[in-house]
Amino acid sequence: MIELDSLSYSYGGDALLRGISLQLAPGSFHFLTGPSGSGKTTLMKLCYGALQPTGGTVTVFGQPLEEMNRDDIAWLRRRVGVVHQEAHFLDHMTLVENIALPLMVSGRDLSAEARNLKELMAWVGLGARSRAYPPELSGGERQRAALARALIMSPEVILADEPTGNVDWEMSQRLLALLVELNRMGKTVLIATHDLALIRAAKSRVQARVLRIAGGTLQYAGADL
Amino acid sequence: MTGPGDRPGLGRGVRGILTLLRGDVQADRVVPPTGFTAGLTLWAAAAMAFLAVFALALSLAAGRMASEWGGALARSSTLRISAPAEQMDAQTTAAMTLLKTTPGVASARVLGDAEEQKLLTPWLGPDLPLDQLPLPRLIEIIEAGKGFDAAGLRLRLAGEVPGAVLDDHTRWRRPLIRAATRLRELGALSLLLIAGVTGAILTLAAHSALSANAQVIEVLRLVGARDEFIARAFVRRFTFRTLTGAGIGMVAGLGAIWLLPDEAEGAFLSGLGLQGWQWLLPFLIPILAAVVAFWATRAAARRILRRLA
Ligand SMILES: Nc1ncnc2c1ncn2[C@@H]1O[C@H](COP(=O)(O)OP(=O)(O)O)[C@@H](O)[C@H]1O
Ligand SMILES: [Mg+2]
Numbered sequence: 204m205i206e207l208d209s210l211s212y213s214y215g216g217d218a219l220l221r222g223i224s225l226q227l228a229p230g231s232f233h234f235l236t237g238p239s240g241s242g243k244t245t246l247m248k249l250c251y252g253a254l255q256p257t258g259g260t261v262t263v264f265g266q267p268l269e270e271m272n273r274d275d276i277a278w279l280r281r282r283v284g285v286v287h288q289e290a291h292f293l294d295h296m297t298l299v300e301n302i303a304l305p306l307m308v309s310g311r312d313l314s315a316e317a318r319n320l321k322e323l324m325a326w327v328g329l330g331a332r333s334r335a336y337p338p339e340l341s342g343g344e345r346q347r348a349a350l351a352r353a354l355i356m357s358p359e360v361i362l363a364d365e366p367t368g369n370v371d372w373e374m375s376q377r378l379l380a381l382l383v384e385l386n387r388m389g390k391t392v393l394i395a396t397h398d399l400a401l402i403r404a405a406k407s408r409v410q411a412r413v414l415r416i417a418g419g420t421l422q423y424a425g426a427d428l
Numbered sequence: 429m430t431g432p433g434d435r436p437g438l439g440r441g442v443r444g445i446l447t448l449l450r451g452d453v454q455a456d457r458v459v460p461p462t463g464f465t466a467g468l469t470l471w472a473a474a475a476m477a478f479l480a481v482f483a484l485a486l487s488l489a490a491g492r493m494a495s496e497w498g499g500a501l502a503r504s505s506t507l508r509i510s511a512p513a514e515q516m517d518a519q520t521t522a523a524m525t526l527l528k529t530t531p532g533v534a535s536a537r538v539l540g541d542a543e544e545q546k547l548l549t550p551w552l553g554p555d556l557p558l559d560q561l562p563l564p565r566l567i568e569i570i571e572a573g574k575g576f577d578a579a580g581l582r583l584r585l586a587g588e589v590p591g592a593v594l595d596d597h598t599r600w601r602r603p604l605i606r607a608a609t610r611l612r613e614l615g616a617l618s619l620l621l622i623a624g625v626t627g628a629i630l631t632l633a634a635h636s637a638l639s640a641n642a643q644v645i646e647v648l649r650l651v652g653a654r655d656e657f658i659a660r661a662f663v664r665r666f667t668f669r670t671l672t673g674a675g676i677g678m679v680a681g682l683g684a685i686w687l688l689p690d691e692a693e694g695a696f697l698s699g700l701g702l703q704g705w706q707w708l709l710p711f712l713i714p715i716l717a718a719v720v721a722f723w724a725t726r727a728a729a730r731r732i733l734r735r736l737a
Binding site: 253273274277278279280281285287291292293294295296300304305307308309310352356 | 457458460461643644646647648649650651652653654655656657737
């Protein structure tokens with residue numbers, strides 16, 4: 204699905220990521236961990252074409268990122284569900300419209316997707332909030348809305364950047380449960396988090412591999428978490 | 429993105445607008461309402477359409493004046509011969525001979541009785557016993573090129589045809605015709621300038637709207653919007669607002685022209701009003717304004733979207 208080959212990245216100064224190779228196989232579940240500022244978000248951005256690698260290659264769905272133009276990147280983003288660390292919504296549109304945004308921009312017929320949309324909203328527990336505007340949402344609601352928006356196009360891959368960042372323990376468990384359920388449905392999942400407790404909580408429920416970035420390189424962490 | 433068929437043009441502009449009209453209104457909502465640029469676009473389009481109506485009316489009226497005053501009338505002069513009956517034929521022949529050798533005269537023709545009667549009827553009534561009146565003989569002179577030297581011709585006539593009076597009264601109209609022609613060109617130029625200014629205002633407004641919505645654009649891109657989709661959302665807005673504004677301005681302009689005081693017929697200014705089918709022409713103004721808006725905002729949107737990449 205997503206392949207990184209000797210990937211390097213630098214924001215201009217020293218290389219932040221150095222020679223990272225990684226393959227996300229279909230149906231796999233990965234955690235990406237590492238201290239704050241280690242480059243988790245940067246690595247995610249490289250996976251969905253928000254950044255171009257300064258060295259090495261990124262291949263998504265068999266297509267090298269460097270060969271993609273802006274329209275190809277747009278197409279890529281419809282096929283990869285991304286939950287951003289800071290989810291941005293359009294404040295002038297209701298929650299349900301925001302979640303339907305990927306459908307709108309890809310020219311889908313919204314009336315045909317209405318049922319789908321409603322089920323998804325209910326699944327993430329936002330069924331009663333569909334007419335609310337983004338500024339009225341709590342942190343947990345925003346995170347779930349971001350997840351719902353990432354899922355509306357039925358992507359095969361889900362990249363979630365700190366999906367439990369601003370929520371309490373109980374909510375983080377609910378979000379984790381949703382992501383585990385998606386993986387059971389066959390989706391490929393990558394979760395970036397610095398929260399080791401979350402990873403520990405996941406271990407009993409899903410066969411996950413844990414990756415750790417430190418000093419710009421990637422290691423597989425063992426079971427010693 | 430640009431193919432061989434992707435050239436700017438009126439046809440493509442109109443087709444683009446029709447596509448927009450058919451487009452998905454829901455997708456339009458992704459751009460937040462923008463109070464300032466919305467008002468600016470609407471009023472600028474209205475003002476420009478108002479002005480365009482006048483420029484158009486001026487251009488049409490000047491054109492009408494030029495063609496009414498121009499034509500055969502302005503190229504002709506009249507030689508009037510008043511002489512005792514027995515000398516009339518001799519003087520007429522002398523005048524004709526003289527005219528034939530005058531540079532700048534294309535042709536000269538003695539008017540027949542019937543024609544003369546026709547000319548006099550409006551002044552003296554239809555029951556004129558022409559044959560019993562000592563009417564002067566009239567010779568119509570059609571000029572060639574830059575025309576003849578009227579002073580020189582008068583001098584020669586005075587020597588050879590004592591009863592001849594050269595009436596070149598239509599010549600005074602020539603500067604007016606030139607002025608009317610120039611006025612028509614100025615009207616057309618004004619229309620072009622108005623279109624240009626409209627395009628410039630819309631480009632600025634589109635730039636400002638897109639820059640103010642950089643965050644919205646960012647969100648749209650993150651969820652997989654292509655530049656074309658984002659541009660269309662903005663272009664739709666501006667095109668419709670321009671169409672509405674220009675429609676309002678056009679109606680106001682037409683109203684103002686319609687309310688112009690009706691001068692006596694033939695008076696100089698009475699021509700500014702539109703006549704007949706010309707009342708339909710101003711309805712093209714909002715359509716053309718929308719085409720200008722479409723192209724201007726589309727170009728601006730593409731430029732800004734490239735810059736925001
Ligand atoms: N746009 C940027 N320009 C320059 N430096 C950046 C930018 N984004 C992130 N960084 C830097 O790159 C490093 C890694 O950031 P990030 O990938 O967000 O880490 P993480 O998600 O692991 O906390 C940080 O030191 C951060 O300051
Ligand atoms: Mg981060």
